[in-house]
Amino acid sequence: MIRKLICGTGALGASMFAATAAFAQEAAEAVTEAAPAVANPGNNAWMMTATILVLLMILPGLALFYGGLTRSKNMLSTLTQVGGAACLAMLIWVIWGYSTAFGPEGNAFFSWGNLFLAATTPDSTAATFSDEVISEYVFISFQMTFAAITAALVLGATVERIKFSAAMLFTAIWLTIVYFPIAHMVWAGGGLLFEMGALDFAGGTVVHINAGVSALVLCMFLGKRQGYPSEPMPPHSLTLTLVGAGLLWVGWFGFNAGSELEADGIAGLAMINTFVATAAAALTWMVMERLAGHKASALGFASGIIAGLVAVTPAAGNSGPLGAIVLGIVASAIAYWAVAKLKPKLGYDDALDVFGIHGVAGIVGAIGTGIVYSPALGGPGGDDFVMSEQVVTQIIAVAVAIGWAAVGSAIAAVIVKTLIGLRVSPEIESDGLDIGEHGERAYN
């Protein structure tokens, strides 16, 4: 489903975005004549809660999930990079990010006209998918956390060797030329993929495919870690990784069910799907391990949780529970193959498997959403739903996101490499980034 934004206040009431949901032929113009809409406190309260749940996904969820997977000498640098990128994204979001993704004026690729949120007041509202509205500041905050987590996700591929300064500069450039345009294309009225009718309920394309592909490109520019893959680099604390995975799952309800922008039945559908797709994917990953002749592992369990959450993200409100379970199983099995078989074969050092899990499960989820949306499979699609057409639309959206993310990330990586360099020195890498980049140790 798609977000649309209507500035409902007097001064800006005219500059509205007439956006329509994917297949509904509703006339959004009808809203213009009405008196300025007032946000429903119930929906506002839910969206504020959902926003904070997404923050929980980042700090401490993603930070611990990633941190536990690194070696103990790089724990703090991983936590700091996740937190630092998220904070930078929040500031950039209010300065020019929101304007570039959801500004009042724009074309198919980006928008403008609300720098520093100058055009937003406490009375401003953003439309949901019905005739309700929520306060625009709440919508801005909710979307801000999406930008923040996507920026942080990318850095999972480059841990244990990227300079902190390079991670920050890359984040600023990447948000500007990759994230904001893709968010605009997919979610804003007038956006390229929005107008094509691509389905992306909570950000499978914008967040996960985007982060996965960008992470792959950046880690290729950065090069492998010293000693990879001949030296053992086991995770230093799978306990913390499991804690992080649990927090990610809890927070993901804000991410997925919050993407409905209302506390309604579709939010409930997104909620149940976020349970069952994830549960199916977690068990599937462990089954895959057994089929490969290994033991069912805790890290496999955690990886399956993430793969399932990623896969159900675009489908959360666009699928019935059974479709979500199938999607979780398929995405988990393919992501397992990508992480355990494909990566060693291709030899790139995507340290924490951002591409293998977010990229691959994201692609499966995004394309699969075009299938499970079908009413014949229990999805919410209308009678006029044509699966083949929708799947083609989904594939085009995925291809555009992959291409845009790859090219944009390459440009950002080249700029950072030229200006300040990407990698820490070999000595710092061998001593660990905690002491070398931050002057402290995680464990004393």
Added chain:
Amino acid sequence: MAGHETGKQEGFVMKFIIAIIKPFKLDEVREALSGIGVAGMTVSEVKGFGRQKGQTEIYRGAEYSTNMLPKVKLEIAATDAVAPQVVETIQQVASTDSIGDGKIFVLDLASATRIRTGESGDTAL
């Protein structure tokens, strides 16, 4: 307390016993040794390898074989008279009849001193 194997009178009337055992056998061994009157021991967690091969760890498909396995090391000082019984007890209790059960080493012990009182010889044990 005439010297036995050493055949010398001047020194070694005590033995220092080092036993490397499987960690899960520690409690059983400690209880059995208390039962035969062993009053103290030093225990440490160690790693090593012998005939038993290491184990394989797999993280998201990346296999690492570790050739060091965790073991527990006991250090016990005993009089010559008790030492054979200590060795026998450890051997019997710590055995699981499989490789990796560990080893017991016995050394001559030249002296022992209790720090609190300054007593030395087997009264310090």
